[in-house]
Amino acid sequence: MTSDTILRVAARGDGVTADGRHAAFAAPGDSLHADGTLSHGPHHQTPPCRHFPECGGCQLQHLDDEAYAAFVTDRVASALAGQELAADLRAPLVSPPDTRRRATLHAEAKGGRILLGFTAEKSHAIVDLRECHVLAPALFAIVAPLRGLLQSLGFRRRGDVHLTLADQGLDVMVSNLTADGLDAAEAITAFCERHGVARFTIDGGYGLETRWEPRPVTITLGGQPVPLPPASFLQATQEGEDALVAAMREATQGAGTIADLFAGLGTFSLALPARVYAAEGARDALAALKAAAGRAQLPVFTEHRDLYRRPLTVAELDRFDAIVIDPPRAGARDQAEALAACQAKVIGYVSCNPSSFARDARLLVDGGWRIDWVQPVGQFRWSTHVELAARFVR
Numbered sequence: 001m002t003s004d005t006i007l008r009v010a011a012r013g014d015g016v017t018a019d020g021r022h023a024a025f026a027a028p029g030d031s032l033h034a035d036g037t038l039s040h041g042p043h044h045q046t047p048p049c050r051h052f053p054e055c056g057g058c059q060l061q062h063l064d065d066e067a068y069a070a071f072v073t074d075r076v077a078s079a080l081a082g083q084e085l086a087a088d089l090r091a092p093l094v095s096p097p098d099t100r101r102r103a104t105l106h107a108e109a110k111g112g113r114i115l116l117g118f119t120a121e122k123s124h125a126i127v128d129l130r131e132c133h134v135l136a137p138a139l140f141a142i143v144a145p146l147r148g149l150l151q152s153l154g155f156r157r158r159g160d161v162h163l164t165l166a167d168q169g170l171d172v173m174v175s176n177l178t179a180d181g182l183d184a185a186e187a188i189t190a191f192c193e194r195h196g197v198a199r200f201t202i203d204g205g206y207g208l209e210t211r212w213e214p215r216p217v218t219i220t221l222g223g224q225p226v227p228l229p230p231a232s233f234l235q236a237t238q239e240g241e242d243a244l245v246a247a248m249r250e251a252t253q254g255a256g257t258i259a260d261l262f263a264g265l266g267t268f269s270l271a272l273p274a275r276v277y278a279a280e281g282a283r284d285a286l287a288a289l290k291a292a293a294g295r296a297q298l299p300v301f302t303e304h305r306d307l308y309r310r311p312l313t314v315a316e317l318d319r320f321d322a323i324v325i326d327p328p329r330a331g332a333r334d335q336a337e338a339l340a341a342c343q344a345k346v347i348g349y350v351s352c353n354p355s356s357f358a359r360d361a362r363l364l365v366d367g368g369w370r371i372d373w374v375q376p377v378g379q380f381r382w383s384t385h386v387e388l389a390a391r392f393v394r
């Protein structure tokens, strides 16, 4: 190995040599020459998609599976090292290709055509998606027909297209779309019938309007059908959800009472065999969780609560055997301060941002907690977006 060998891939996706030089689209084992060119090594693969690297959906398709898995682990390890923390890192769980069941695409009318896809890397330009190796086939299959529908509805603006694979089929939500009149209504109905769409919702600027939903749309979590509000948060793949749920079941094993903070639709609340208190800031998600738990007669107690403005106090946390926390990307600094001081036996922390996790973990460790294990999770395959689950004990 020489000084120009790429040793690792940095958080943003560039390869880094032993002497600290960065190179775009370089895999570990590649060689970076003085003129800036690369010779490919054993971990460089031919990117499977024609849109790589233009499309912002993937940054790391040039890494083989081994190098991508190493990136996922390294991302977690280096975030921890940045806070002078070390932990037992488990082997990463990486979702297979073609499994993303939730995605936000962007649509725009341009030059008489409809562009529909992810935005380009570091740009607002839309990459018109002609193939995709991360979306579940049902999501990709609707892309071309949706272009046709938007064209026929005279879509002239730019909007987001939220796609989610629900129990009944595909849930589609398009923002900045107006569809007035009988012709538009018939076009939407015909489109949904032909393509087996479960729900079609538009937001023309006056709130959500559901234009098609022959049966109430649900998502099954913990074996329970949960009413699915349009464009709700959902773990990006079933494999990712399974990995995170298994980690939280293991982390909280034996706990009789659990607080699930940032509970969403109840991914964890409905899957944990305990009395669960679920706190969440999105009213529609919490109402869905409450309805599902009520129907199944599960001991889940919900509270609509802004956990940034009003985190659980130490006294509130002390009532539980275990705490599960799964905050947004920013992490949960104030809540972590209270957790650091609480008497619960165990904390299960799920994170979509290793950096904010490491900062919160530092607070917990300074408060006398110890990291038992960390499970890296790669739900957003080939992207630099890494998730994890961790267990803290005293």
Ligand SMILES: C[S@@+](CC[C@H](N)C(=O)[O-])C[C@H]1O[C@@H](n2cnc3c(N)ncnc32)[C@H](O)[C@@H]1O
Residues within 6 Å of the ligand: 233, 234, 235, 262, 263, 264, 265, 266, 267, 268, 279, 280, 281, 282, 285, 305, 306, 307, 308, 309, 326, 327, 328, 352
């Ligand atoms: C990463 S998601 C996790 C959801 C759920 N645990 C799951 O796995 O499906 C984060 C959740 O935090 C909620 N959230 C965001 N800001 C919040 C706040 N200030 N207070 C409470 N919940 C908030 C979001 O609505 C979202 O449901």
